[in-house]
Amino acid sequence: MNPEASARPVPQVTPYLAPFFAAAREHQLVVQRCGGCGALRFPPREICSTCLSTEASWQPVSGRGEIFSFNIMHQIYHPGFAAEVPYAVVVVRLEEGPKITSNLVGCPVDAITVGMPVEVIFERLSPEVTLPKFRPRAA
């Protein structure tokens, strides 16, 4: 198979996500913090939807959370995932509040449960992009 066709998609480092990827390269998970009301949010927004402030910074978080929900992908939508199905996509609710969509690794898909405690790990895709993923942790 053509190796290019089977590569997984690498996300673009957009200006809005640049600080997120810069932190991920250093194995640190960060979320946006509103400069007006202090609300934590992810994914980032230009303007806070809680108070409409345009001020924001990035704040490190613990990387600990729990599985809020998950799905198990069977349909192949992209050739880069053809060898991976079935795989789980998870929504993790971080201890600090925000939810983040990711993958759970180190856990068979039929053992995943809502509420399962997880912690962040980092997977390097390219020199620019390291992706935060999650693995089970002891409660």
Place this chain on the structure above:
Amino acid sequence: MSVKGKAAIAGLGLTPQGKVYDRTHVGFAVEAVRLALEDAGLERRDLDGLLLNPGLAWGDAAMGSFNLQQALGLRDLRLSATMNLGGATAAAMIQHAVLAIASGMCETVACVFSDRPLKPPDERRSRAGEPTGSAGAYAFARGLDAAYGQFGINAIYAMVARRHMHTYGTTQDDLGAVAVAQRRWATMNPAAQLRTPLTLADYHASRWVVEPFHVLDCCLVSNGGAAVIVTSAARARNLRKPPVYVWGMGQGHPGGDPADSLASGAPLAKGTAFGMAGIESRDVQLCELYDCYSFTVLVTLEDYGFCAKGEAGALVASGATAPGGALPVNTGGGQLSSFYMWGMTPVVEAVIQTRGEAGERQVPRRDVVLVSGNGGLLSTHSALVLSPLAA
């Protein structure tokens, strides 16, 4: 000002549905309007309003309703708009038509949806390993999701469904019961794409798309067009077909994350629509509910108060929504089994049933008919209360 009984659906047009490739999206729209006019006994010159809900094939649909006006050769319209609330648009177009008619802006409005997301085999151009057909049409990924392998609408609805299962104990059998009940209706609908009888065992044996959704939990993807003609009650009474009066209408767009609320915009839309119609949930005799997924039907039944939150699975599993049940739901087979014209699918079946034209699947009680539309991820919602009675 209440608009109850001031306007009615007077014409219905539905093109062939599914893997049909002989028209473009514009051609399907023109054909649907032509059929709807013929059904009503009206001519093109009788139309003075045109509302379009553009499907995926329309692209960004800039000036879509104008392009359709030109394709139809319509002159001197007094109302025109291209609208998009996803699956809530069809009922919303009817609402806007009713408001415009009741206010005197215009009298006779065509509300149109068409799409052509499916390409014929010889037009398909796809990199090796990428899906074509139904799976490819709605496979777009948002933001970081693609990097994590989360593609398409199916996956994000699956997240909310899983959360509903966790919170309320909704089961895979409950989801399956929706698919089985609707297929029973579809076996009696000559226009349905899937008419083979279906058992719960068949459901469990069908392939997974994204757990907890089997392929039979997911709507079809169809090429085709659908249109209705909305006009004043006075005019509707003098046309070819029995009027389907609009008794009540409402919208609800809750905002926030539906995975938290596990609810749609139906509670808000219901308050407005049922208030206008002067009805309660117990008065509803027939439901045509937006069913992009089996799961969407469960949430919608709960949100209209036909059962408590979390109890829709048991309601459907009891047989209440199937043929012979006390609360018939999606009597044409819905989007799961008949055809997928976004919000037009429930509108089309509601018009057929309310007129008493449903043949073998005709329900006996149809004086108060509820239609729901739902767009995005339980993001937008529209409701209509329809009746064959003027008031």
